[in-house]
Amino acid sequence: MSNIRCIGICTGGGDAPGLNAVIRAAVKCAFLKYKWKVIGIPDGFDGLIWPEESYELTLKHVSGILPRGGTILGTTNRGNPFQYKTVEDGKEVVRDISDQVIANARRLGIDAVITIGGDGSQKIALELFQKGMKLVGVPKTIDNDLSATEVTFGFDTALHTATDAVDKIHTTAESHHRIMVVEVMGRDAGWIALEAGIAGGAHVILIPEIPFSIQRICDYVAEREGYGKRFTIVVVAEGVELPPELKENRRAGAVGNLIGNAIAVRAHKEVRVSVLGHIQRGGSPTPFDRILATRFGVAAVNLIAQGGFGKMVCLRNERIEAVDIAQAVGRLKTVDPDGQLVRTARAIGMCFGD
Numbered sequence: 374m375s376n377i378r379c380i381g382i383c384t385g386g387g388d389a390p391g392l393n394a395v396i397r398a399a400v401k402c403a404f405l406k407y408k409w410k411v412i413g414i415p416d417g418f419d420g421l422i423w424p425e426e427s428y429e430l431t432l433k434h435v436s437g438i439l440p441r442g443g444t445i446l447g448t449t450n451r452g453n454p455f456q457y458k459t460v461e462d463g464k465e466v467v468r469d470i471s472d473q474v475i476a477n478a479r480r481l482g483i484d485a486v487i488t489i490g491g492d493g494s495q496k497i498a499l500e501l502f503q504k505g506m507k508l509v510g511v512p513k514t515i516d517n518d519l520s521a522t523e524v525t526f527g528f529d530t531a532l533h534t535a536t537d538a539v540d541k542i543h544t545t546a547e548s549h550h551r552i553m554v555v556e557v558m559g560r561d562a563g564w565i566a567l568e569a570g571i572a573g574g575a576h577v578i579l580i581p582e583i584p585f586s587i588q589r590i591c592d593y594v595a596e597r598e599g600y601g602k603r604f605t606i607v608v609v610a611e612g613v614e615l616p617p618e619l620k621e622n623r624r625a626g627a628v629g630n631l632i633g634n635a636i637a638v639r640a641h642k643e644v645r646v647s648v649l650g651h652i653q654r655g656g657s658p659t660p661f662d663r664i665l666a667t668r669f670g671v672a673a674v675n676l677i678a679q680g681g682f683g684k685m686v687c688l689r690n691e692r693i694e695a696v697d698i699a700q701a702v703g704r705l706k707t708v709d710p711d712g713q714l715v716r717t718a719r720a721i722g723m724c725f726g727d
């Protein structure tokens with residue numbers, strides 16, 4: 374029998390559709406199956422700096438949140454208690470306040486914590502676990518770049534949003550005989566670009582894993598014109614490695630515009646650029662993400678009941694399993710440039726700019 378009576382739950386890092394579905398599943402399972410109390414910790418681990426902000430999460434709080442994007446608990450991607458930044462006498466000071474965070478969790482009566490977050494949040498969870506806090510992790514990110522799990526919730530919803538955008542760009546690109554560049558998120562991994570590009574029938578896909586040149590894209594546009602195709606859709610991942618001639622101008626979020634401009638200049642074509650940005654992080658989670666998030670939420674609670682602290686739930690061979698957080702963090706899953714998906718795209722004439 375576990376001696377758990379009360380668990381805490383927090384969401385850290387960038388939000389992803391499906392966070393609320395995890396919270397709902399965890400609260401329902403904790404309360405209905407184990408009769409545990411659940412404390413909602415607001416804004417990642419920041420909520421344990423000011424424990425008075427934490428509150429009991431009841432079935433009422435989670436009623437109706439399954440289809441809602443975002444997180445009812447709030448989140449931050451700056452909340453690292455080991456390197457907490459404050460301004461003192463006009464100067465930025467970095468402090469380790471992890472002891473305070475652990476003590477505040479105890480003060481709230483929290484026996485164990487579920488941390489829902491990406492690589493950064495799980496690294497913090499691991500450090501807190503190593504200092505004695507009982508924790509289990511739930512992976513999330515729209516980027517789908519965590520190697521310990523086959524897929525993260527949030528990715529499918531982002532993929533739907535990006536694919537829908539490429540579909541919409543298609544008709545206007547064709548009407549105006551233009552080159553249309555669509556920049557998508559994904560940080561250092563090309564999953565959203567690759568899959569939305571294939572699903573949306575884009576012609577050029579640029580991902581961080583495959584170096585490209587502007588000249589090759591322009592040649593490809595000319596080849597398409599040879600077949601009578603007077604429009605081209607380029608899906609570009611935000612994290613692409615820019616070719617040397619564009620490198621100096623790089624600034625966050627600008628790669629789509631830089632590449633679009635370079636193609637326009639070199640190919641003497643009309644180019645338009647759409648940067649999808651945070652639209653990909655919002656909206657109602659798809660059924661796939663709702664189901665995966667629900668499975669993760671229940672599995673995290675069961676893991677606590679079994680004493681599986683320091684572990685993170687994950688999906689492997691379509692089954693929910695658990696891995697040590699220590700094994701899960703710091704190993705990003707990126708696109709294999711010689712993998713099946715890339716080869717499939719190449720086989721139907723898609724260009725990677727290489």
Ligand code: F6P
Binds near residue numbers: 387514516
């Ligand atoms: O990791 C998720 C993600 O949306 C990335 O795809 C993107 O690079 C980043 O977060 C954006 O972060 P922020 O919301 O801090 O701008």
